[in-house]
Amino acid sequence: MxxxxxxxxxxxxxxxxxxxxxxxxxxxxxxxxxxxxxxxxxxxxxxxxxxxxxxxxxxxxxxxxxxxxxxxxxxxxxxxxxxxxxxxxxxxxxxxxxxxxxxxxxxxxxxxxxxxxxxxxxxxxxxxxxxxxxxxxxxxxxxxxxxAVSWVLEIYPALSRRRALAVRLALLREADPTPRQLDNTAGALLLDGLAGEVVRVRVDFTQYAEAYYFHDGEDRASFAAMAGFAGALAERGQRAQRPEVRLAGELLAAALRDLAAVLDQRFLHTGGAPAEVFAAYAADHDGGPARR
Structure with missing residues:
Protein backbone atom coordinates (compact mmCIF):
# COMPACT_ATOMS: atom_id res chain seq x y z
CA MET A 1 0.00 0.00 0.00
CA ALA A 148 9.94 29.61 -16.08
CA VAL A 149 12.55 32.34 -16.60
CA SER A 150 13.47 30.95 -20.04
CA TRP A 151 9.80 30.86 -21.03
CA VAL A 152 9.39 34.56 -20.30
CA LEU A 153 12.61 35.44 -22.12
CA GLU A 154 11.49 33.46 -25.18
CA ILE A 155 7.89 34.62 -25.52
CA TYR A 156 8.37 38.38 -25.46
CA PRO A 157 10.76 38.59 -28.46
CA ALA A 158 8.14 36.61 -30.44
CA LEU A 159 5.46 39.12 -29.41
CA SER A 160 7.76 42.00 -30.40
CA ARG A 161 8.25 40.53 -33.89
CA ARG A 162 4.50 40.16 -34.37
CA ARG A 163 3.73 43.67 -33.17
CA ALA A 164 6.54 45.20 -35.24
CA LEU A 165 5.07 43.58 -38.36
CA ALA A 166 1.63 44.93 -37.42
CA VAL A 167 2.97 48.49 -37.07
CA ARG A 168 4.77 48.19 -40.41
CA LEU A 169 1.54 47.06 -42.07
CA ALA A 170 -0.31 49.94 -40.41
CA LEU A 171 2.17 52.42 -41.88
CA LEU A 172 1.77 50.83 -45.30
CA ARG A 173 -2.00 51.02 -44.98
CA GLU A 174 -1.71 54.75 -44.32
CA ALA A 175 0.55 55.15 -47.36
CA ASP A 176 -1.86 52.94 -49.35
CA PRO A 177 0.52 52.05 -52.23
CA THR A 178 -1.19 51.40 -55.56
CA PRO A 179 -0.37 48.40 -57.81
CA ARG A 180 1.55 50.82 -60.04
CA GLN A 181 3.66 52.10 -57.13
CA LEU A 182 4.52 48.51 -56.20
CA ASP A 183 5.42 47.60 -59.79
CA ASN A 184 9.17 48.16 -59.44
CA THR A 185 12.22 46.66 -57.75
CA ALA A 186 11.51 48.48 -54.50
CA GLY A 187 8.00 47.04 -54.48
CA ALA A 188 9.36 43.53 -55.02
CA LEU A 189 11.79 43.97 -52.13
CA LEU A 190 8.99 45.32 -49.94
CA LEU A 191 6.69 42.36 -50.61
CA ASP A 192 9.54 39.88 -50.24
CA GLY A 193 10.49 41.41 -46.88
CA LEU A 194 6.89 41.21 -45.68
CA ALA A 195 6.75 37.55 -46.73
CA GLY A 196 9.84 36.85 -44.63
CA GLU A 197 8.31 38.57 -41.59
CA VAL A 198 5.04 36.64 -42.01
CA VAL A 199 7.04 33.40 -42.11
CA ARG A 200 8.75 34.36 -38.84
CA VAL A 201 5.35 35.03 -37.24
CA ARG A 202 4.15 31.65 -38.53
CA VAL A 203 7.16 29.96 -36.92
CA ASP A 204 6.52 31.85 -33.69
CA PHE A 205 2.96 30.55 -33.55
CA THR A 206 4.33 27.04 -34.04
CA GLN A 207 7.16 27.29 -31.53
CA TYR A 208 5.36 29.55 -29.03
CA ALA A 209 1.68 28.63 -29.27
CA GLU A 210 1.01 30.54 -26.04
CA ALA A 211 1.80 33.76 -27.95
CA TYR A 212 -1.69 33.52 -29.45
CA TYR A 213 -3.22 34.26 -26.04
CA PHE A 214 -1.43 37.61 -25.72
CA HIS A 215 -3.54 40.57 -26.79
CA ASP A 216 -1.66 43.14 -28.88
CA GLY A 217 -3.65 46.14 -27.69
CA GLU A 218 -4.34 48.96 -30.12
CA ASP A 219 -5.21 48.06 -33.71
CA ARG A 220 -2.08 49.77 -34.98
CA ALA A 221 0.06 47.19 -33.17
CA SER A 222 -2.37 44.31 -33.61
CA PHE A 223 -1.38 41.78 -36.25
CA ALA A 224 -4.84 40.26 -35.96
CA ALA A 225 -6.29 43.54 -37.25
CA MET A 226 -3.61 44.07 -39.93
CA ALA A 227 -3.31 40.58 -41.43
CA GLY A 228 -6.13 41.30 -43.88
CA PHE A 229 -4.23 44.26 -45.33
CA ALA A 230 -1.20 42.04 -45.88
CA GLY A 231 -3.45 39.91 -48.09
CA ALA A 232 -4.49 43.03 -50.02
CA LEU A 233 -0.83 43.92 -50.64
CA ALA A 234 -0.17 40.38 -51.88
CA GLU A 235 -3.04 40.72 -54.38
CA ARG A 236 -1.69 44.06 -55.64
CA GLY A 237 1.71 42.50 -56.16
CA GLN A 238 0.20 39.57 -58.04
CA ARG A 239 -1.44 42.02 -60.47
CA ALA A 240 1.82 43.84 -61.23
CA GLN A 241 3.49 43.79 -64.66
CA ARG A 242 7.03 43.07 -63.57
CA PRO A 243 7.72 39.34 -63.01
CA GLU A 244 9.82 39.89 -59.87
CA VAL A 245 6.96 41.83 -58.26
CA ARG A 246 4.45 39.12 -59.19
CA LEU A 247 6.81 36.52 -57.71
CA ALA A 248 7.15 38.51 -54.48
CA GLY A 249 3.37 38.87 -54.34
CA GLU A 250 3.00 35.11 -54.77
CA LEU A 251 5.51 34.53 -51.97
CA LEU A 252 3.61 36.85 -49.63
CA ALA A 253 0.30 35.18 -50.53
CA ALA A 254 1.80 31.72 -49.94
CA ALA A 255 3.25 32.82 -46.57
CA LEU A 256 -0.17 34.14 -45.54
CA ARG A 257 -1.88 30.91 -46.62
CA ASP A 258 0.62 28.91 -44.57
CA LEU A 259 0.09 31.16 -41.54
CA ALA A 260 -3.68 30.89 -41.92
CA ALA A 261 -3.41 27.10 -41.98
CA VAL A 262 -1.43 27.13 -38.71
CA LEU A 263 -3.88 29.51 -37.02
CA ASP A 264 -6.87 27.49 -38.15
CA GLN A 265 -5.41 24.12 -37.24
CA ARG A 266 -4.21 25.14 -33.79
CA PHE A 267 -6.63 27.79 -32.58
CA LEU A 268 -9.62 28.76 -34.72
CA HIS A 269 -10.89 25.58 -36.44
CA THR A 270 -13.00 27.40 -39.04
CA GLY A 271 -12.08 25.16 -41.96
CA GLY A 272 -12.39 28.20 -44.22
CA ALA A 273 -10.24 30.06 -46.73
CA PRO A 274 -7.34 32.24 -45.53
CA ALA A 275 -9.49 35.39 -45.66
CA GLU A 276 -12.07 33.74 -43.40
CA VAL A 277 -9.39 32.52 -41.01
CA PHE A 278 -7.87 35.99 -40.69
CA ALA A 279 -11.34 37.49 -40.16
CA ALA A 280 -11.95 34.95 -37.37
CA TYR A 281 -8.50 35.73 -35.93
CA ALA A 282 -9.33 39.45 -35.87
CA ALA A 283 -12.72 38.79 -34.26
CA ASP A 284 -11.16 36.52 -31.62
CA HIS A 285 -8.79 39.34 -30.67
CA ASP A 286 -11.51 42.02 -30.83
CA GLY A 287 -9.93 43.70 -33.83
CA GLY A 288 -11.53 44.60 -37.11
CA PRO A 289 -9.80 43.66 -40.38
CA ALA A 290 -7.97 46.46 -42.09
CA ARG A 291 -9.64 48.02 -45.10
CA ARG A 292 -8.43 46.76 -48.45
Missing part, protein backbone atom coordinates in the same frame (compact mmCIF):
# COMPACT_ATOMS: atom_id res chain seq x y z
CA UNK A 2 2.80 2.41 0.86
CA UNK A 3 4.46 1.90 -2.48
CA UNK A 4 1.17 2.34 -4.36
CA UNK A 5 0.71 5.78 -2.79
CA UNK A 6 4.32 6.72 -3.55
CA UNK A 7 3.89 5.62 -7.17
CA UNK A 8 0.83 7.86 -7.41
CA UNK A 9 2.96 10.81 -6.31
CA UNK A 10 5.68 9.87 -8.81
CA UNK A 11 3.00 9.79 -11.51
CA UNK A 12 1.97 13.38 -10.70
CA UNK A 13 5.59 14.52 -10.95
CA UNK A 14 6.00 12.77 -14.32
CA UNK A 15 2.82 14.45 -15.64
CA UNK A 16 4.31 17.86 -14.80
CA UNK A 17 7.68 17.01 -16.35
CA UNK A 18 5.96 15.82 -19.53
CA UNK A 19 3.87 18.99 -19.73
CA UNK A 20 6.95 21.12 -19.06
CA UNK A 21 8.87 19.37 -21.84
CA UNK A 22 6.07 19.67 -24.40
CA UNK A 23 5.36 23.30 -23.51
CA UNK A 24 8.93 24.59 -23.61
CA UNK A 25 11.26 22.24 -25.45
CA UNK A 26 9.36 19.95 -27.82
CA UNK A 27 9.68 21.15 -31.46
CA UNK A 28 5.90 21.43 -31.90
CA UNK A 29 5.35 22.62 -28.30
CA UNK A 30 1.99 20.92 -27.72
CA UNK A 31 1.70 21.37 -23.96
CA UNK A 32 -1.30 19.51 -22.58
CA UNK A 33 -2.19 21.00 -19.19
CA UNK A 34 -0.65 24.39 -19.94
CA UNK A 35 -2.59 24.65 -23.21
CA UNK A 36 -5.85 23.80 -21.43
CA UNK A 37 -5.25 26.48 -18.80
CA UNK A 38 -4.45 29.16 -21.38
CA UNK A 39 -7.40 28.26 -23.59
CA UNK A 40 -9.77 28.30 -20.61
CA UNK A 41 -8.58 31.74 -19.45
CA UNK A 42 -8.79 33.12 -23.01
CA UNK A 43 -12.37 31.88 -23.44
CA UNK A 44 -13.29 33.19 -20.01
CA UNK A 45 -11.99 36.64 -20.95
CA UNK A 46 -14.41 36.70 -23.91
CA UNK A 47 -17.31 36.70 -21.45
CA UNK A 48 -16.03 39.77 -19.60
CA UNK A 49 -16.96 43.29 -20.64
CA UNK A 50 -15.17 45.47 -21.52
CA UNK A 51 -13.01 42.70 -22.91
CA UNK A 52 -10.08 44.82 -24.17
CA UNK A 53 -9.04 45.73 -20.63
CA UNK A 54 -9.12 42.11 -19.52
CA UNK A 55 -7.63 40.54 -22.67
CA UNK A 56 -4.31 42.29 -22.13
CA UNK A 57 -3.90 40.43 -18.84
CA UNK A 58 -4.77 36.96 -20.14
CA UNK A 59 -1.35 36.05 -21.57
CA UNK A 60 0.79 37.07 -18.55
CA UNK A 61 -1.81 35.76 -16.10
CA UNK A 62 -2.01 32.43 -17.95
CA UNK A 63 1.77 32.00 -17.83
CA UNK A 64 1.84 32.73 -14.10
CA UNK A 65 -1.06 30.31 -13.55
CA UNK A 66 0.70 27.55 -15.49
CA UNK A 67 3.98 28.00 -13.57
CA UNK A 68 2.12 27.98 -10.22
CA UNK A 69 0.25 24.85 -11.34
CA UNK A 70 3.53 23.11 -12.23
CA UNK A 71 5.14 24.07 -8.91
CA UNK A 72 2.11 23.09 -6.82
CA UNK A 73 1.79 19.71 -8.57
CA UNK A 74 5.50 18.97 -8.11
CA UNK A 75 5.28 19.81 -4.40
CA UNK A 76 2.12 17.71 -4.00
CA UNK A 77 3.58 14.80 -5.96
CA UNK A 78 6.73 14.61 -3.86
CA UNK A 79 4.74 15.08 -0.65
CA UNK A 80 2.67 12.03 -1.63
CA UNK A 81 5.89 10.10 -2.23
CA UNK A 82 7.14 10.97 1.28
CA UNK A 83 3.85 10.67 3.15
CA UNK A 84 3.49 6.86 3.49
CA UNK A 85 7.05 6.62 4.84
CA UNK A 86 6.69 9.43 7.38
CA UNK A 87 7.99 9.49 10.12
CA UNK A 88 9.76 6.13 10.29
CA UNK A 89 11.98 6.61 7.22
CA UNK A 90 13.14 10.10 8.27
CA UNK A 91 15.35 11.66 10.93
CA UNK A 92 14.18 14.71 12.85
CA UNK A 93 16.47 17.29 14.42
CA UNK A 94 16.49 17.20 18.25
CA UNK A 95 13.84 19.50 19.66
CA UNK A 96 12.23 20.01 16.25
CA UNK A 97 8.54 20.88 16.28
CA UNK A 98 8.18 18.99 12.98
CA UNK A 99 8.23 15.66 14.83
CA UNK A 100 4.99 16.62 16.60
CA UNK A 101 3.12 17.64 13.42
CA UNK A 102 0.86 15.29 11.42
CA UNK A 103 2.78 13.22 8.88
CA UNK A 104 0.89 14.77 5.94
CA UNK A 105 1.95 18.26 7.05
CA UNK A 106 5.53 17.10 7.52
CA UNK A 107 5.50 15.65 4.01
CA UNK A 108 4.26 18.88 2.43
CA UNK A 109 6.75 20.92 4.49
CA UNK A 110 9.67 18.70 3.46
CA UNK A 111 8.60 18.83 -0.18
CA UNK A 112 8.35 22.64 -0.13
CA UNK A 113 11.75 23.03 1.54
CA UNK A 114 13.38 20.59 -0.86
CA UNK A 115 11.90 21.95 -4.10
CA UNK A 116 12.94 25.45 -3.03
CA UNK A 117 16.47 24.09 -2.35
CA UNK A 118 16.47 25.68 1.13
CA UNK A 119 17.88 22.59 2.87
CA UNK A 120 16.88 23.52 6.45
CA UNK A 121 17.83 20.06 7.70
CA UNK A 122 15.24 19.67 10.48
CA UNK A 123 13.78 16.71 8.55
CA UNK A 124 16.17 14.47 6.62
CA UNK A 125 15.66 11.14 4.85
CA UNK A 126 17.13 8.14 6.64
CA UNK A 127 16.49 5.31 4.17
CA UNK A 128 18.83 4.92 1.21
CA UNK A 129 16.29 5.32 -1.61
CA UNK A 130 14.85 8.46 -0.02
CA UNK A 131 18.34 9.96 0.22
CA UNK A 132 18.51 9.62 -3.57
CA UNK A 133 14.96 10.77 -4.32
CA UNK A 134 15.08 13.91 -2.18
CA UNK A 135 17.98 15.59 -4.09
CA UNK A 136 16.17 14.76 -7.32
CA UNK A 137 13.30 16.96 -6.16
CA UNK A 138 15.73 19.82 -5.63
CA UNK A 139 17.01 19.33 -9.19
CA UNK A 140 13.44 19.42 -10.52
CA UNK A 141 12.77 22.59 -8.54
CA UNK A 142 15.86 24.25 -10.01
CA UNK A 143 14.85 23.11 -13.52
CA UNK A 144 11.34 24.49 -12.98
CA UNK A 145 12.68 27.89 -11.96
CA UNK A 146 15.06 27.98 -14.93
CA UNK A 147 12.31 26.90 -17.32
Missing amino acids: KWSVSLLGAGLVLVVLRDLFHTLWHPTRHGGLSRLVMTALWRLSRRVRPRRRVAGLVGPLAMVTVVVMWAATVVLGWAIIYWPHMPGAFRFAPGSEAARAPSALDSVYLSLVTVATLGLGDIAPAEGWLRVVSPLEALVGFALLTA
Whole structure:
Protein backbone atom coordinates (compact mmCIF):
# COMPACT_ATOMS: atom_id res chain seq x y z
CA MET A 1 0.00 0.00 0.00
CA LYS A 2 2.80 2.41 0.86
CA TRP A 3 4.46 1.90 -2.48
CA SER A 4 1.17 2.34 -4.36
CA VAL A 5 0.71 5.78 -2.79
CA SER A 6 4.32 6.72 -3.55
CA LEU A 7 3.89 5.62 -7.17
CA LEU A 8 0.83 7.86 -7.41
CA GLY A 9 2.96 10.81 -6.31
CA ALA A 10 5.68 9.87 -8.81
CA GLY A 11 3.00 9.79 -11.51
CA LEU A 12 1.97 13.38 -10.70
CA VAL A 13 5.59 14.52 -10.95
CA LEU A 14 6.00 12.77 -14.32
CA VAL A 15 2.82 14.45 -15.64
CA VAL A 16 4.31 17.86 -14.80
CA LEU A 17 7.68 17.01 -16.35
CA ARG A 18 5.96 15.82 -19.53
CA ASP A 19 3.87 18.99 -19.73
CA LEU A 20 6.95 21.12 -19.06
CA PHE A 21 8.87 19.37 -21.84
CA HIS A 22 6.07 19.67 -24.40
CA THR A 23 5.36 23.30 -23.51
CA LEU A 24 8.93 24.59 -23.61
CA TRP A 25 11.26 22.24 -25.45
CA HIS A 26 9.36 19.95 -27.82
CA PRO A 27 9.68 21.15 -31.46
CA THR A 28 5.90 21.43 -31.90
CA ARG A 29 5.35 22.62 -28.30
CA HIS A 30 1.99 20.92 -27.72
CA GLY A 31 1.70 21.37 -23.96
CA GLY A 32 -1.30 19.51 -22.58
CA LEU A 33 -2.19 21.00 -19.19
CA SER A 34 -0.65 24.39 -19.94
CA ARG A 35 -2.59 24.65 -23.21
CA LEU A 36 -5.85 23.80 -21.43
CA VAL A 37 -5.25 26.48 -18.80
CA MET A 38 -4.45 29.16 -21.38
CA THR A 39 -7.40 28.26 -23.59
CA ALA A 40 -9.77 28.30 -20.61
CA LEU A 41 -8.58 31.74 -19.45
CA TRP A 42 -8.79 33.12 -23.01
CA ARG A 43 -12.37 31.88 -23.44
CA LEU A 44 -13.29 33.19 -20.01
CA SER A 45 -11.99 36.64 -20.95
CA ARG A 46 -14.41 36.70 -23.91
CA ARG A 47 -17.31 36.70 -21.45
CA VAL A 48 -16.03 39.77 -19.60
CA ARG A 49 -16.96 43.29 -20.64
CA PRO A 50 -15.17 45.47 -21.52
CA ARG A 51 -13.01 42.70 -22.91
CA ARG A 52 -10.08 44.82 -24.17
CA ARG A 53 -9.04 45.73 -20.63
CA VAL A 54 -9.12 42.11 -19.52
CA ALA A 55 -7.63 40.54 -22.67
CA GLY A 56 -4.31 42.29 -22.13
CA LEU A 57 -3.90 40.43 -18.84
CA VAL A 58 -4.77 36.96 -20.14
CA GLY A 59 -1.35 36.05 -21.57
CA PRO A 60 0.79 37.07 -18.55
CA LEU A 61 -1.81 35.76 -16.10
CA ALA A 62 -2.01 32.43 -17.95
CA MET A 63 1.77 32.00 -17.83
CA VAL A 64 1.84 32.73 -14.10
CA THR A 65 -1.06 30.31 -13.55
CA VAL A 66 0.70 27.55 -15.49
CA VAL A 67 3.98 28.00 -13.57
CA VAL A 68 2.12 27.98 -10.22
CA MET A 69 0.25 24.85 -11.34
CA TRP A 70 3.53 23.11 -12.23
CA ALA A 71 5.14 24.07 -8.91
CA ALA A 72 2.11 23.09 -6.82
CA THR A 73 1.79 19.71 -8.57
CA VAL A 74 5.50 18.97 -8.11
CA VAL A 75 5.28 19.81 -4.40
CA LEU A 76 2.12 17.71 -4.00
CA GLY A 77 3.58 14.80 -5.96
CA TRP A 78 6.73 14.61 -3.86
CA ALA A 79 4.74 15.08 -0.65
CA ILE A 80 2.67 12.03 -1.63
CA ILE A 81 5.89 10.10 -2.23
CA TYR A 82 7.14 10.97 1.28
CA TRP A 83 3.85 10.67 3.15
CA PRO A 84 3.49 6.86 3.49
CA HIS A 85 7.05 6.62 4.84
CA MET A 86 6.69 9.43 7.38
CA PRO A 87 7.99 9.49 10.12
CA GLY A 88 9.76 6.13 10.29
CA ALA A 89 11.98 6.61 7.22
CA PHE A 90 13.14 10.10 8.27
CA ARG A 91 15.35 11.66 10.93
CA PHE A 92 14.18 14.71 12.85
CA ALA A 93 16.47 17.29 14.42
CA PRO A 94 16.49 17.20 18.25
CA GLY A 95 13.84 19.50 19.66
CA SER A 96 12.23 20.01 16.25
CA GLU A 97 8.54 20.88 16.28
CA ALA A 98 8.18 18.99 12.98
CA ALA A 99 8.23 15.66 14.83
CA ARG A 100 4.99 16.62 16.60
CA ALA A 101 3.12 17.64 13.42
CA PRO A 102 0.86 15.29 11.42
CA SER A 103 2.78 13.22 8.88
CA ALA A 104 0.89 14.77 5.94
CA LEU A 105 1.95 18.26 7.05
CA ASP A 106 5.53 17.10 7.52
CA SER A 107 5.50 15.65 4.01
CA VAL A 108 4.26 18.88 2.43
CA TYR A 109 6.75 20.92 4.49
CA LEU A 110 9.67 18.70 3.46
CA SER A 111 8.60 18.83 -0.18
CA LEU A 112 8.35 22.64 -0.13
CA VAL A 113 11.75 23.03 1.54
CA THR A 114 13.38 20.59 -0.86
CA VAL A 115 11.90 21.95 -4.10
CA ALA A 116 12.94 25.45 -3.03
CA THR A 117 16.47 24.09 -2.35
CA LEU A 118 16.47 25.68 1.13
CA GLY A 119 17.88 22.59 2.87
CA LEU A 120 16.88 23.52 6.45
CA GLY A 121 17.83 20.06 7.70
CA ASP A 122 15.24 19.67 10.48
CA ILE A 123 13.78 16.71 8.55
CA ALA A 124 16.17 14.47 6.62
CA PRO A 125 15.66 11.14 4.85
CA ALA A 126 17.13 8.14 6.64
CA GLU A 127 16.49 5.31 4.17
CA GLY A 128 18.83 4.92 1.21
CA TRP A 129 16.29 5.32 -1.61
CA LEU A 130 14.85 8.46 -0.02
CA ARG A 131 18.34 9.96 0.22
CA VAL A 132 18.51 9.62 -3.57
CA VAL A 133 14.96 10.77 -4.32
CA SER A 134 15.08 13.91 -2.18
CA PRO A 135 17.98 15.59 -4.09
CA LEU A 136 16.17 14.76 -7.32
CA GLU A 137 13.30 16.96 -6.16
CA ALA A 138 15.73 19.82 -5.63
CA LEU A 139 17.01 19.33 -9.19
CA VAL A 140 13.44 19.42 -10.52
CA GLY A 141 12.77 22.59 -8.54
CA PHE A 142 15.86 24.25 -10.01
CA ALA A 143 14.85 23.11 -13.52
CA LEU A 144 11.34 24.49 -12.98
CA LEU A 145 12.68 27.89 -11.96
CA THR A 146 15.06 27.98 -14.93
CA ALA A 147 12.31 26.90 -17.32
CA ALA A 148 9.94 29.61 -16.08
CA VAL A 149 12.55 32.34 -16.60
CA SER A 150 13.47 30.95 -20.04
CA TRP A 151 9.80 30.86 -21.03
CA VAL A 152 9.39 34.56 -20.30
CA LEU A 153 12.61 35.44 -22.12
CA GLU A 154 11.49 33.46 -25.18
CA ILE A 155 7.89 34.62 -25.52
CA TYR A 156 8.37 38.38 -25.46
CA PRO A 157 10.76 38.59 -28.46
CA ALA A 158 8.14 36.61 -30.44
CA LEU A 159 5.46 39.12 -29.41
CA SER A 160 7.76 42.00 -30.40
CA ARG A 161 8.25 40.53 -33.89
CA ARG A 162 4.50 40.16 -34.37
CA ARG A 163 3.73 43.67 -33.17
CA ALA A 164 6.54 45.20 -35.24
CA LEU A 165 5.07 43.58 -38.36
CA ALA A 166 1.63 44.93 -37.42
CA VAL A 167 2.97 48.49 -37.07
CA ARG A 168 4.77 48.19 -40.41
CA LEU A 169 1.54 47.06 -42.07
CA ALA A 170 -0.31 49.94 -40.41
CA LEU A 171 2.17 52.42 -41.88
CA LEU A 172 1.77 50.83 -45.30
CA ARG A 173 -2.00 51.02 -44.98
CA GLU A 174 -1.71 54.75 -44.32
CA ALA A 175 0.55 55.15 -47.36
CA ASP A 176 -1.86 52.94 -49.35
CA PRO A 177 0.52 52.05 -52.23
CA THR A 178 -1.19 51.40 -55.56
CA PRO A 179 -0.37 48.40 -57.81
CA ARG A 180 1.55 50.82 -60.04
CA GLN A 181 3.66 52.10 -57.13
CA LEU A 182 4.52 48.51 -56.20
CA ASP A 183 5.42 47.60 -59.79
CA ASN A 184 9.17 48.16 -59.44
CA THR A 185 12.22 46.66 -57.75
CA ALA A 186 11.51 48.48 -54.50
CA GLY A 187 8.00 47.04 -54.48
CA ALA A 188 9.36 43.53 -55.02
CA LEU A 189 11.79 43.97 -52.13
CA LEU A 190 8.99 45.32 -49.94
CA LEU A 191 6.69 42.36 -50.61
CA ASP A 192 9.54 39.88 -50.24
CA GLY A 193 10.49 41.41 -46.88
CA LEU A 194 6.89 41.21 -45.68
CA ALA A 195 6.75 37.55 -46.73
CA GLY A 196 9.84 36.85 -44.63
CA GLU A 197 8.31 38.57 -41.59
CA VAL A 198 5.04 36.64 -42.01
CA VAL A 199 7.04 33.40 -42.11
CA ARG A 200 8.75 34.36 -38.84
CA VAL A 201 5.35 35.03 -37.24
CA ARG A 202 4.15 31.65 -38.53
CA VAL A 203 7.16 29.96 -36.92
CA ASP A 204 6.52 31.85 -33.69
CA PHE A 205 2.96 30.55 -33.55
CA THR A 206 4.33 27.04 -34.04
CA GLN A 207 7.16 27.29 -31.53
CA TYR A 208 5.36 29.55 -29.03
CA ALA A 209 1.68 28.63 -29.27
CA GLU A 210 1.01 30.54 -26.04
CA ALA A 211 1.80 33.76 -27.95
CA TYR A 212 -1.69 33.52 -29.45
CA TYR A 213 -3.22 34.26 -26.04
CA PHE A 214 -1.43 37.61 -25.72
CA HIS A 215 -3.54 40.57 -26.79
CA ASP A 216 -1.66 43.14 -28.88
CA GLY A 217 -3.65 46.14 -27.69
CA GLU A 218 -4.34 48.96 -30.12
CA ASP A 219 -5.21 48.06 -33.71
CA ARG A 220 -2.08 49.77 -34.98
CA ALA A 221 0.06 47.19 -33.17
CA SER A 222 -2.37 44.31 -33.61
CA PHE A 223 -1.38 41.78 -36.25
CA ALA A 224 -4.84 40.26 -35.96
CA ALA A 225 -6.29 43.54 -37.25
CA MET A 226 -3.61 44.07 -39.93
CA ALA A 227 -3.31 40.58 -41.43
CA GLY A 228 -6.13 41.30 -43.88
CA PHE A 229 -4.23 44.26 -45.33
CA ALA A 230 -1.20 42.04 -45.88
CA GLY A 231 -3.45 39.91 -48.09
CA ALA A 232 -4.49 43.03 -50.02
CA LEU A 233 -0.83 43.92 -50.64
CA ALA A 234 -0.17 40.38 -51.88
CA GLU A 235 -3.04 40.72 -54.38
CA ARG A 236 -1.69 44.06 -55.64
CA GLY A 237 1.71 42.50 -56.16
CA GLN A 238 0.20 39.57 -58.04
CA ARG A 239 -1.44 42.02 -60.47
CA ALA A 240 1.82 43.84 -61.23
CA GLN A 241 3.49 43.79 -64.66
CA ARG A 242 7.03 43.07 -63.57
CA PRO A 243 7.72 39.34 -63.01
CA GLU A 244 9.82 39.89 -59.87
CA VAL A 245 6.96 41.83 -58.26
CA ARG A 246 4.45 39.12 -59.19
CA LEU A 247 6.81 36.52 -57.71
CA ALA A 248 7.15 38.51 -54.48
CA GLY A 249 3.37 38.87 -54.34
CA GLU A 250 3.00 35.11 -54.77
CA LEU A 251 5.51 34.53 -51.97
CA LEU A 252 3.61 36.85 -49.63
CA ALA A 253 0.30 35.18 -50.53
CA ALA A 254 1.80 31.72 -49.94
CA ALA A 255 3.25 32.82 -46.57
CA LEU A 256 -0.17 34.14 -45.54
CA ARG A 257 -1.88 30.91 -46.62
CA ASP A 258 0.62 28.91 -44.57
CA LEU A 259 0.09 31.16 -41.54
CA ALA A 260 -3.68 30.89 -41.92
CA ALA A 261 -3.41 27.10 -41.98
CA VAL A 262 -1.43 27.13 -38.71
CA LEU A 263 -3.88 29.51 -37.02
CA ASP A 264 -6.87 27.49 -38.15
CA GLN A 265 -5.41 24.12 -37.24
CA ARG A 266 -4.21 25.14 -33.79
CA PHE A 267 -6.63 27.79 -32.58
CA LEU A 268 -9.62 28.76 -34.72
CA HIS A 269 -10.89 25.58 -36.44
CA THR A 270 -13.00 27.40 -39.04
CA GLY A 271 -12.08 25.16 -41.96
CA GLY A 272 -12.39 28.20 -44.22
CA ALA A 273 -10.24 30.06 -46.73
CA PRO A 274 -7.34 32.24 -45.53
CA ALA A 275 -9.49 35.39 -45.66
CA GLU A 276 -12.07 33.74 -43.40
CA VAL A 277 -9.39 32.52 -41.01
CA PHE A 278 -7.87 35.99 -40.69
CA ALA A 279 -11.34 37.49 -40.16
CA ALA A 280 -11.95 34.95 -37.37
CA TYR A 281 -8.50 35.73 -35.93
CA ALA A 282 -9.33 39.45 -35.87
CA ALA A 283 -12.72 38.79 -34.26
CA ASP A 284 -11.16 36.52 -31.62
CA HIS A 285 -8.79 39.34 -30.67
CA ASP A 286 -11.51 42.02 -30.83
CA GLY A 287 -9.93 43.70 -33.83
CA GLY A 288 -11.53 44.60 -37.11
CA PRO A 289 -9.80 43.66 -40.38
CA ALA A 290 -7.97 46.46 -42.09
CA ARG A 291 -9.64 48.02 -45.10
CA ARG A 292 -8.43 46.76 -48.45
